[in-house]
Structures are given as structure tokens and as C-alpha cells.
Amino acid sequence: MSNNRSRLPSFLRLHLTTLAVAIGERVKKGTFRPCVETIPTSTLMGCFFEHFGFRDFVAIGFFDEDSYQKKLHTYAPFDSAIGTAKLPLVIEYLAPKDGIKEITGDIYVAASDETRCIFNDNSDYLVSIGAMRSKGFGQLRLRLKQEVQPMTKIGYLRGRLRENDALAFGIDPKRDIISPNYGYLFRPDMHRISGHYERAILPGTILEGPDFLIGEEYQYDR
Amino acid sequence: MHDAFRTPRSKPFIAELHDIGKLVDVSALKRSGLDKVKGHTYHKFDLSQLGIEAPASPSWLGQWHDEFKSLEKKSGLPANIDDKGRACLLLTVISDRLASTISRTRVAGEEKPGFDRILEGVNLLWRPNYYKEEQMKGNHWAAFRTPNELKEMFNFIDDCESPEDFFTKYKISLSLTPEDKSVPRNIIPLRTHLDLTGKIFRVLLYWTQINNENGMLKLKYDNQEITSFPQAAGGRINENNKGKWIFRLIKCYVRFPQSIARLQDLNVLELRGEMIRKIVDDQKLNGDPECQPYAVLFNTDDFLCLILPRENILDIADIVNPLLQKGFWIEYEELEAELNLITSNGAKAREQLIAINNGDRSAARKKRYLELRRGYLWPNISEIIEPPLCDLCQQRRGERYIKDQITEWLCPICYGIRKMGEPAKIISEWEDAEKQVLWLKVSLDQEQLARYLQLLFDKYIDNGPGMAEVPLEAREEFKKNFRPLAAQMEFIDQYRTFLKEFRDILCKENEHFSQMTIDIQTDAITYPIKNYNELTVIRLDKNEILGQILDAFYSLLQRWFPECLEDCPIRLAASLGNIKYPYQEHWRFFEKPQLSGSVFRLQQPGTHIVELKSSQFLALRNKLRGDKLSHALHQLAVVETDAGDLTAMIQALNQRKRFPEIFELMWQNKLSLRQILDFYSLVGTRSKEMTAHVK
Numbered sequence: 001m002s003n004n005r006s007r008l009p010s011f012l013r014l015h016l017t018t019l020a021v022a023i024g025e026r027v028k029k030g031t032f033r034p035c036v037e038t039i040p041t042s043t044l045m046g047c048f049f050e051h052f053g054f055r056d057f058v059a060i061g062f063f064d065e066d067s068y069q070k071k072l073h074t075y076a077p078f079d080s081a082i083g084t085a086k087l088p089l090v091i092e093y094l095a096p097k098d099g100i101k102e103i104t105g106d107i108y109v110a111a112s113d114e115t116r117c118i119f120n121d122n123s124d125y126l127v128s129i130g131a132m133r134s135k136g137f138g139q140l141r142l143r144l145k146q147e148v149q150p151m152t153k154i155g156y157l158r159g160r161l162r163e164n165d166a167l168a169f170g171i172d173p174k175r176d177i178i179s180p181n182y183g184y185l186f187r188p189d190m191h192r193i194s195g196h197y198e199r200a201i202l203p204g205t206i207l208e209g210p211d212f213l214i215g216e217e218y219q220y221d222r
Numbered sequence: 223m224h225d226a227f228r229t230p231r232s233k234p235f236i237a238e239l240h241d242i243g244k245l246v247d248v249s250a251l252k253r254s255g256l257d258k259v260k261g262h263t264y265h266k267f268d269l270s271q272l273g274i275e276a277p278a279s280p281s282w283l284g285q286w287h288d289e290f291k292s293l294e295k296k297s298g299l300p301a302n303i304d305d306k307g308r309a310c311l312l313l314t315v316i317s318d319r320l321a322s323t324i325s326r327t328r329v330a331g332e333e334k335p336g337f338d339r340i341l342e343g344v345n346l347l348w349r350p351n352y353y354k355e356e357q358m359k360g361n362h363w364a365a366f367r368t369p370n371e372l373k374e375m376f377n378f379i380d381d382c383e384s385p386e387d388f389f390t391k392y393k394i395s396l397s398l399t400p401e402d403k404s405v406p407r408n409i410i411p412l413r414t415h416l417d418l419t420g421k422i423f424r425v426l427l428y429w430t431q432i433n434n435e436n437g438m439l440k441l442k443y444d445n446q447e448i449t450s451f452p453q454a455a456g457g458r459i460n461e462n463n464k465g466k467w468i469f470r471l472i473k474c475y476v477r478f479p480q481s482i483a484r485l486q487d488l489n490v491l492e493l494r495g496e497m498i499r500k501i502v503d504d505q506k507l508n509g510d511p512e513c514q515p516y517a518v519l520f521n522t523d524d525f526l527c528l529i530l531p532r533e534n535i536l537d538i539a540d541i542v543n544p545l546l547q548k549g550f551w552i553e554y555e556e557l558e559a560e561l562n563l564i565t566s567n568g569a570k571a572r573e574q575l576i577a578i579n580n581g582d583r584s585a586a587r588k589k590r591y592l593e594l595r596r597g598y599l600w601p602n603i604s605e606i607i608e609p610p611l612c613d614l615c616q617q618r619r620g621e622r623y624i625k626d627q628i629t630e631w632l633c634p635i636c637y638g639i640r641k642m643g644e645p646a647k648i649i650s651e652w653e654d655a656e657k658q659v660l661w662l663k664v665s666l667d668q669e670q671l672a673r674y675l676q677l678l679f680d681k682y683i684d685n686g687p688g689m690a691e692v693p694l695e696a697r698e699e700f701k702k703n704f705r706p707l708a709a710q711m712e713f714i715d716q717y718r719t720f721l722k723e724f725r726d727i728l729c730k731e732n733e734h735f736s737q738m739t740i741d742i743q744t745d746a747i748t749y750p751i752k753n754y755n756e757l758t759v760i761r762l763d764k765n766e767i768l769g770q771i772l773d774a775f776y777s778l779l780q781r782w783f784p785e786c787l788e789d790c791p792i793r794l795a796a797s798l799g800n801i802k803y804p805y806q807e808h809w810r811f812f813e814k815p816q817l818s819g820s821v822f823r824l825q826q827p828g829t830h831i832v833e834l835k836s837s838q839f840l841a842l843r844n845k846l847r848g849d850k851l852s853h854a855l856h857q858l859a860v861v862e863t864d865a866g867d868l869t870a871m872i873q874a875l876n877q878r879k880r881f882p883e884i885f886e887l888m889w890q891n892k893l894s895l896r897q898i899l900d901f902y903s904l905v906g907t908r909s910k911e912m913t914a915h916v917k
Contacts, residue, residue, distance in 0.1 A: 026616060027481055031804060090828075163605065179597025182551075184607060184616060197607040206597060220572075221593040 008152060008170035008210055012119050013145045014107040016061065021103065021138045022073075022093035023130040035070070035092045038062050038203070039129065040160035042185040044107065047129045049192075052118055058168035060159045060213070063105035068094040075132070093137060108212055110168045111147055119144040150210035154178070154222075157205040158215035160185060162198045171209045178206040178222055233279040235310045237317060237423035238385045238416040240284030242375060244403075245395045245412070247364035256369050263288050264376075272373045276300075277380035283307050287314050292450035293439045305432050305439055312441065313426045314419070316451050320561055321418035321708060322401060322410075339688035344400040344411045347678040347709060348783045349716075356398055365395035385420050389413060401708075405688050406700060409679070414712040421517035422529060425469075428513040429531050443467050444532055455561035456590065458703065459574055464590055465560030471519075471568070471707075472538055473668070474526040474599075475553040476545055479615040480636060482809045485649070487614060489642035491751045495523055497544040504544075516541055520711045522718075523754055525668055527566065527710075532558065539599055549615055549635040552599040559592040566707040567672050568594045574702065612636055646750035652761045653801055660768060661797045661808040662758040664724070664775075666717055668710075670818075671791040675706040675713065678785055717792065720782045721755040727774050728758060740770040761801075768796065769843070769905045772822060776839060779821070787836040788819065795823045798904060803827065824904050832900040834893075841891040842898070845883040846907040854881050855902045862899060871895050 023043055025034045039061030048057040070092055076085040096103050109115050119125070122143065130138035152170075162185050163173050171177070181204035188195035201207070206218050243262035251259050258268060265285035269276055276282060286299060290311045299308075343353025343363050353363070366375045382388055389396060396413035431442040440447040441454070446466035448454040456465025476498065480490050502518045516530035530536050542552055557568035565571050572594045579586040586592075603617050612620035612633035620631030632640070652659065683689055683697050725731070728740065728747055746761035762768065775794050780787065793816050797808040807827050816823050820833040834842070846855070854877060862870035874895055878885035887893045 026611075032807060032810065180600070181598055182600055182603060182617075184611060194609070196609065197611050199603065199605045204598075218596075221595050 008150055009168070010111045010147055010149045011108040011210070011212075012111050012115055013148050013212075014109060014119060014125075014142045015145045016063075016105045016107055017102040017141045018139060019102060020093055020095050020136070021063075021130050021140070022091055022132050023138075024091075031087060031089050033089055033091045033131075035094065035130075036160065037068075037070075037094065038159045039105075039107065040185055040200070041162055041165045042160075042187065042200075043129050044109075046188065047127050048109075051125075051127045054114055054118075057109060057115065058165050059107055059109040060161055060169075061105060061107040062159060062212070063094060063103055067097060067100055067105070068103040069097045071095045073132075075135075091132065093132070106145070106212070107142065108148075108210075116147075148212075150212055152208055153211040153214040153217065154208045155206070155214035155217040156203070157181075157201055157207055157209075157213055158203055159213055160200055160202050161213075162187065162200045164198055166201070166209075169210055169213065171207060173201075176208045177201065178208070178218070180207075181205045233281070234383070235280040235283070235307075236382055236385055236388065236420070237284060237310070237314045238388055238420040239281040239379055239382060240287045240314050240318065240419075241401070241412060241416055242379065242388070242392075243285070244399055244401070245363075245365040245392060246372060246375065247367040250364065250367040251369065251372060254368055256372070259372075261288075269376065272369060272376070274373060274376055277376055279380045279382070280307060280310065281379055281382060283311050284314055286311055287318060290315055293441070294449055305434055308439060309430065309432050309441055310423075310427065312451070313423050313430065316454055316561065317419045317422035317426060319451060320422055320455065320564065321415050339405045340403045341405055341408055341687060342403075343398050343408075345405075345408050345682070345686075346411075346712070346716075347409050347675060347682055348713065348785045350785065353398055356394075361394050361398060363395055363398040365392045385417075389417070406679075406683055406686050409682065410708045411712060414708050414715070418519060418708050418711060421514075421519055424514040425517050425529055425531070426467075428515050429535065444535060457562065459563060459571060459590070460578055460702075462589055465562055467561050468532055468558060468591055469561055469564060470528075470530050470532060470538075471557045471559075471564045471566065472526075472528045472530065473555045473566070474528065474538075474542060475668070476524045476526065477551050477553055479549065479551065479617050480639070481614055482806050483614060483630075484640070485646050485750070485805065486640045486642070486644060487636075488645045488750050488757075489639045491523070491754055491757065492642060492645070493548055493639055494545070494550060495751070495754055497548055497550065498523065498526060500544045501526065501541060504541075519707070520714045522666060522668075522714060523756060529564070542599060546599065546601040549601055549617065549633075551601065554597060554599060556595045556597075557592070558595070560590060563590060563592045564707075565705040566710050567676065567705075568592075570676070646748050646759055648745070648748045649759060649801070652746070657801065658762040658798055659801045659803075660760045660762050660771075661799075661805070661812075662760065662771070663795045663812040664721060664756045665793050665795070665812075665816075666714070667791045667793065667816075670789070671710060671713060672706050674786065674789060674791055675709045676701075676704060677789075679704045679706075679709075681785075716782060718755075720778060720792075723782075724775060724778055725749065725755050725758075727778070728760070728771065740774060741767055762798070765906055768798065768824075772796070772824075772839065772905065773843065776821075776836065776843075779836070787821070790821045790836060793821055793823065796825070798824070798826045824901070826904055830900040830903050832897050832904065834897070834901070838891050838893055838897075841887055842893070842901050842905075845887055846898075846902060847883075848907065851881055851883060852902075852907045854884070855899065855907070858884075858895070859899045859903060862895070867896065870899075 022035045023039060025036050027034060041058060041060050044059040044061060045057055048059065049055055073091045073093055074088050075091055076088040079086050094103055125142040127140050127142060128138045129140060166173050181202045183200050183202040184197040185200040186195055187198050241262065243264050246262065248259050256271065258271065263285045283303060289298065293308055293312055346352045366372050397411045399412040400408035401410045401412050401415035402408060429443050433440045433442050433447065440449055448466055452463055454465060454467045457463040476494055478490050478494060480487055482488060498521055502521060505514045505516055505518055515536060516528055519527045519529055521527065528541065530541065539546065545552065555568060557564060563571055572592055575586045575590060575592055576583050579589065607619050610620045610631040612618050613631050614636040615633060618633035618635065620633055623630050623632050623637065649659065680701050683700050689697065728742060741764050742760055743763060746763055748759050749755065750757060750759060779790065779792065783790065783792065795812050797811045799808065811825055817833050819835050821836045822834045822839050825831040858870050858874055861873055874884050884898060887898055888895060
């Protein structure tokens with residue numbers, strides 16, 4: 001069901017490695033903080049702005065499924081105002097699978113003059129994402145693998161991206177999204193002190209798009 | 223809908239009555255001297271034998287359904303039959319065939335022995351002894367066994383005002399009589415078949431126009447005119463004649479985005495139930511028993527299965543709008559197909575169709591029309607939301623609410639749900655008791671059910687009575703032609719009764735279950751949501767209560783669904799915690815997918831979690847008995863905590879002669895030591911003198 005479609009842009013494929021990462025899922029109440037298993041566009045946009053100063057990066061990331069497992073970390077935040085620890089939280093995070101040294105994965109960045117300029121050689125780039133960064137979580141080592149021209153495929157989305165970022169992936173929401181699974185992702189404003197929530201498509205969305213975004217193929221009719 | 227159909231008539235046409243003759247015990251009538259009875263239709267029966275006249279109700283026309291194949295048929299029909307009567311009759315024929323499971327399948331070699339075996343009573347796939355059990359209670363499949371009772375049947379056809387009258391009056395007989403009495407077609411109770419027939423009939427009737435041009439009667443739907451069943455519905459899946467009428471079967475899984483932060487947020491379950499009931503009630507347009515634009519074939523508290531016309535005629539979003547307006551979203555599977563290809567297992571039908579065409583999808587599409595789509599239906603949600611986002615649903619803007627000095631941001635829908643009431647208020651009264659609280663959730667996996675019914679049917683074909691004489695090819699043909707729709711409807715109906723019985727046992731609301739001793743005080747159990755029997759909260763005043771509850775559940779499962787114990791689509795999750803333990807965590811546990819094949823999933827958050835197949839559960843309950851074993855397990859648990867899995871395992875193996883039960887559980891029942899210890903920690907052992915109702 002895949003074919004090459006000229007309208008799809010090319011992407012820089014970055015190889016990533018990390019020892020532990022916790023990209024939290026927004027959840028109300030409870031003492032459990034689940035984490036997501038892919039890197040949403042909103043997380044990478046913030047991360048790349050912080051490290052490279054570019055606002056318009058559009059990128060999405062995936063961890064290799066056979067390289068990680070979910071683990072739990074219990075943590076009691078300290079409330080300095082009253083000088084005591086708060087109720088302990090159980091934080092879910094991704095750690096390397098038993099017998100594997102590091103979590104591996106790929107980040108796809110829409111190719112442009114700026115991005116080619118930044119990721120232009122075999123150097124390693126260190127960036128940090130997600131929660132608990134001050135405790136050592138989320139340190140990512142990135143290295144350019146190649147520039148890729150994806151094929152199109154119809155199937156279930158395996159990442160999280162804002163609808164407004166979809167065009168950068170060659171996806172026209174009206175034409176290519178067959179059935180959306182909606183949620184919201186945050187977009188900070190110019191000064192990064194506020195922002196708004198934008199409608200996003202989440203895993204399970206059925207669409208036609210670049211093959212790296214698609215997990216299970218959609219076997220049914222449109 | 224044609225205007226002629228709207229003409230008020232004194233009596234409605236009740237399609238369900240077309241098969242009332244199947245409730246007649248012909249042999250008994252013959253024994254009582256009425257010898258001119260045969261078959262299950264009574265249009266040729268000499269009514270003067272009973273001293274009565276033919277019923278005047280239009281429902282009487284249903285008796286001609288067996289020989290009415292086309293609108294062109296002129297002879298052998300009542301003289302006063304009008305166009306509407308003919309239309310109703312043909313639509314009954316179409317609905318009847320669609321509703322039947324495999325009973326209209328004709329397979330090679332049918333004339334040979336083995337095909338004509340008639341068994342008394344229905345043979346439910348998941349409960350083969352159901353009819354025998356009912357017989358023991360004094361119930362019988364037939365409703366009409368004497369001339370007087372037969373007279374009563376004709377009077378009833380004349381007087382019946384609605385399908386509900388019929389189903390209520392002959393409830394027991396309808397549930398014990400199969401739609402087709404021959405093996406292996408005897409698996410669907412007549413009631414389920416007629417319920418399905420009636421629902422399909424009314425949807426067809428609503429959307430059909432009668433066209434009579436120069437005496438040529440035709441029925442028109444979606445600009446397609448037909449005069450006979452094959453024209454409308456098409457052939458079986460392995461035949462080439464294409465049906466003109468396309469309808470949709472849609473399975474809707476109702477989802478909600480809210481996370482449960484306070485107990486009041488559980489009201490979302492009540493709201494979901496209310497909206498589903500509204501959709502079910504709305505199908506009966508102004509209570510007209512003849513027409514409905516769509517039909518809810520069956521539903522549970524989170525699932526709807528609907529039949530409706532094509533999208534250009536009726537949009538599914540309009541039907542489920544009550545749910546969408548309250549913020550629910552729908553995950554659906556839509557099968558749009560010729561009538562004769564509509565089945566509850568659309569994926570299987572699609573695969574079959576492609577396979578028949580040697581894997582060529584486009585060739586399959588040219589020959590027959592069958593499309594299967596999956597997707598989501600969403601309420602209107604904004605593209606952009608200015609913060610703050612609603613804390614609970616995260617799909618609308620939140621407004622500030624302060625309660626108990628805690629600020630929360632809630633959208634109007636989530637706030638409305640909070641205001642619906644205080645479910646499980648009684649839990650706060652238990653706080654002084656310092657006892658453990660048990661959250662129980664029963665669930666039914668619909669997809670697993672559809673798959674499992676096929677397996678059960680295959681098993682029945684291979685091992686059912688008389689099937690050994692049937693040629694292998696014919697058996698394969700039966701298996702291929704099985705349509706689980708009616709069986710699924712019946713299963714869900716029984717699942718509801720099963721839940722109600724489980725509730726009666728826990729709440730001691732029925733004396734019939736008094737032998738199932740569960741030591742729950744009447745003030746120590748609550749069903750937080752009205753009319754929702756899948757969720758229960760229980761205060762554990764005694765340690766053995768959890769074991770008693772699991773035993774009762776298993777025992778009930780064994781009674782209602784004895785053939786479904788392995789890979790059962792019904793599951794029980796139990797989460798045990800201190801009364802102050804956050805209920806969000808119990809809920810999160812219930813939302814996690816259960817391992818395939820496991821029936822029981824138990825946890826004490828953070829310490830013990832165990833998933834068990836029913837055979838493993840049974841082995842654990844039967845083998846973990848007595849104080850000595852309890853002491854040994856306790857020691858093993860200590861060793862495991864202090865010295866690790868391997869050391870505990872070695873110790874268990876060293877003690878295999880003294881405690882062979884542990885060794886057997888590990889090797890025969892494929893349980894890990896971890897599972898055994900977790901189960902022991904949660905449920906304990908049974909004392910040897912404890913009277914078991916688990917066998």
C-alpha cells in the first residue's frame with residue numbers, strides 16, 4: 001500500500017541514544033505519572049529551540065521498541081515553603097531493556113537549510129527532554145544518520161503531532177487524515193512564558209503519510 | 223418512507239409473529255386428535271377444526287413467509303392482501319433470512335443421513351445443557367400443545383399489539399425453542415432470532431417506498447428497486463449474484479476522555495448509560511411498532527451494535543449525537559455491505575470474500591459490495607484552546623472551581639458530571655473501620671466474544687450430536703457460513719442476567735443464592751453507579767471475603783458459560799487497597815488491557831499483582847488448603863523477599879515431597895512461584911473444612 005509521492009518533503013534522520021527518559025503524560029490527580037513511548041512534536045520543538053535557538057523546527061521521535069522497557073521511580077518532591085516532602089509520586093520512565101546498554105531510536109526533522117546547517121556532520125549533539133532532567137533523566141545523544149525521502153503509507157499513526165505540524169510532514173489534514181484520534185499538545189508563545197493548546201493527532205489516528213509515522217497498516221476501506 | 227405506510231391501521235404488522243408456529247408441539251397436537259397439523263406455518267390449516275375464523279390482524283400475513291419469495295407471486299395469497307401487506311411480507315422474508323445464523327445455508331450432501339437430526343430444545347454454544355436444566359425446573363419449549371392452546375395462538379395473532387407483548391407472554395418458550403430445530407442449526411433461541419428479525423424488518427420498512435406502476439409492485443430503497451429477496455440481499459458470500467440493497471452494521475465502542483480525580487467523576491459512567499439508553503429508546507420513533515429509522519441490535523454499558531441505511535441517507539453521527547454532545551467519543555467499525563453479507567464479524571467476511579477471489583481485492587469489490595471501515599467519531603472540539611485546559615477531559619477550556627481549598631479547572635461538561643451526585647458516598651463512612659477496600663470490575667471483551675463464538679461453533683460442528691456422520695466438506699461449509707450476530711445478541715442478553723445474579727449473590731438480594739456464603743455485611747457493599755452492575759466496592763471485614771467472591775464469580779461463570787471458561791471474554795479485575803488508597807489507581811488498573819485468556823486479574827497496588835486463567839484459579843483454590851501449607855507459603859514469601867526468586871524456587875523444589883501442591887501448581891498448571899505467592903498473599907488459603915462451591 002505504499003508508493004512514492006513527490007509531495008512528501010525529505011527529512012533528516014537522527015539516531016538517538018539515552019539511558020533513561022520520562023516524557024510525562026498529562027494526568028489529573030493520583031500519585032502515578034505515566035509516560036509516553038514516543039517523542040511528540042511539541043517536546044522536540046521546545047527542546048530544539050532551547051538548544052539550537054530555532055523556533056520553527058518540526059520533528060518527531062520514536063524509540064526502538066526492542067530497546068526499552070517501562071520502569072517506575074518513586075520520588076517525593078520537596079516543598080521548600082513548608083520544609084517537608086510532599087506525597088511520594090510514582091513516575092513511569094523508559095529504561096534500557098535488560099541486557100541492553102542504551103535506549104535507541106530515531107528523530108525525524110523536516111529538512112531545511114537551517115536544519116541541514118545544524119546537523120551537518122558526524123558530530124554528537126547532546127540535548128535534554130522530558131521530566132526529571134535535573135535528576136539525570138532525558139539526556140539524549142543525537143547523531144545525523146542520513147537524509148531520507150519517505151514513501152507514503154496508509155495506517156495507524158504511532159506518534160503525537162499537532163495538526164498544524166502535519167503539513168510539514170506532507171500531510172494535509174483534510175485530505176490525508178482518514179479518521180483522527182484527537183488530543184491536545186501545548187505550543188508556547190514567542191516569549192515562552194505562556195502559550196496555547198493546539199489540537200493534535202495521537203496514536204491510533206488513521207492516515208496516509210510518511211512511512212516512518214505509520215505503525216500497523218490500515219487493512220480496511222477508506 | 224412511502225405515504226401509504228403512514229396510513230393509520232387498526233392493528234400493526236408484527237413481523238416477529240411470523241414464526242409463532244414454531245412454538246407449536248405438532249406431535250402433542252396429533253396425540254390429542256388434531257391430526258391435520260404440520261410445519262410451522264398455519265395459513266393452510268383448516269381453522270374450522272377449532273371452530274374459529276382466520277385472524278383479521280395484518281400480522282396473520284406473516285404465515286405466508288415460507289412460500290412468498292417475490293412480489294410477483296399472485297396465487298395462494300389471501301384475497302384481501304394489499305400492496306402494503308405484500309411489502310411487509312417480502313420485507314419479513316428478507317429480515318428473517320438475514321437474522322438466521324446458518325439455518326438458510328444449504329450444504330453439499332444434505333439429503334444424506336446426519337442432516338435431518340432434530341433435537342428438542344435449544345443448544346446454546348456456551349451452555350449446551352441449558353435446555354436440560356430448564357426441563358428439570360419443569361419448563362418446556364412448546365407453548366401450544368393442545369387444541370385449546372392452539373386456538374389461543376390464533377387469538378393472540380389477532381390481538382397482539384406489539385413485539386413486547388409477544389416476548390413477555392411467551393418468554394420461556396421463546397428462549398427454549400431454537401430458531402431451527404435441526405442440528406447444527408439449533409443454536410439460536412427463537413426469541414433472539416425474532417428480536418433480530420423484527421428490528422431489521424422495521425428499519426427496512428421505514429426506508430422503503432412502495433411503487434405500484436400499472437399493477438407491477440416494486441420496493442424501492444436508495445433508488446434501487448427490487449421485487450424479490452435475491453435482488454435485494456444478493457447471494458451468499460461464495461455466490462456471484464449481487465444484492466441491490468446496501469445497509470450498514472456499525473459497532474460502536476463508547477469512550478470517555480475524563481480521568482477519575484474525585485469519586486463524583488465516576489458519574490461519567492452513569493451519564494454514559496443514560497445516553498446509551500436514550501439512543502436505544504429513540505430508535506422507536508413515536509412508539510410506532512412498525513417503523514424505526516435505525517435499530518440498536520444489542521448493547522452493553524459501553525457498546526452499541528446498530529443497523530442503519532447508507533451514510534447518504536442517515537449519518538451515524540446524528541444517531542450517537544446524545545453521546546457526542548456529552549463529550550464522549552466513539553471508536554467504531556462500520557460494515558457497509560449487501561444485506562446478505564452483513565455479519566457481526568466483518569473482518570472475517572471481508573477476508574473470505576478476498577480469498578474467494580484468489581486474493582484479488584479489486585476483483586472481489588467488483589463482484590460483491592462489502593466495505594469495512596474503522597475510525598472515530600468526535601464531538602466538536604476546538605482547534606485551539608487558551609489555557610487553562612480542563613483538568614479532567616483535557617478537551618475543553620477549564621473554569622476555576624474551588625472545593626476544600628483545592629483549585630480545579632473544569633469545563634462545563636466535566637463540572638456537570640461532578641454535579642450529578644455523590645456516588646459511593648458510603649465509602650467515606652468506612653474510614654473509621656481501618657479495613658481494606660476491594661474494588662471489583664467485571665468486563666466483557668466484544669472482539670474476543672465474536673472470535674470465541676466462531677471457535678465454539680467450530681467445536682460444535684466437530685463434536686456435536688450426529689455431526690460425525692456429516693461429510694468433512696459439509697462441516698467446513700457450515701463453519702464458513704456461521705454468522706455470529708444472533709449468537710452475540712443472545713450471549714450479551716445472558717451476560718446481563720449473569721451480572722444481575724452476581725450482584726444478587728454479593729448483596730444477598732435473592733434467597734436462591736443463600737447457599738453461596740459470602741460474609742459481606744449489608745452496609746459494606748456499594749454499587750456506585752445506578753443501573754451499572756459491572757463496578758462494585760466492598761469493605762473487607764474478613765480476610766476470606768475475597769476468596770469467597772472469586773469462588774462465587776467462578777461458580778456463576780461455570781453455570782452460565784461453562785464452555786467459555788478458557789479464553790473467556792468475561793473478566794473480573796479486583797483491586798485491593800487501604801481505604802485511603804487513591805481510587806484513581808484502582809481505576810487505572812481496570813483500564814489496563816488484560817492478558818489474553820486470563821479471567822481473573824488481582825492486585826494490591828505496588829505489592830502483588832496476578833493474572834490467572836480459570837483453570838489456574840481453580841487449581842490454586844483447590845490446592846492451597848490447610849494451615850501447614852499456609853505456613854510454608856508464608857515462609858517462601860519471606861525467603862523470596864529476603865533472598866530473591868531463585869532461592870525461594872530452590873526451597874520450593876526441596877520441599878516438593880512435603881508440599882507437592884506447590885510443585886504441581888508450578889509444573890502442571892504452569893504457574894510461577896511469584897504468581898502462587900501473590901495469589902496466596904491476596905486471597906490466602908482455604909481451610910480444609912471450608913465447604914467449597916468451586917468444583
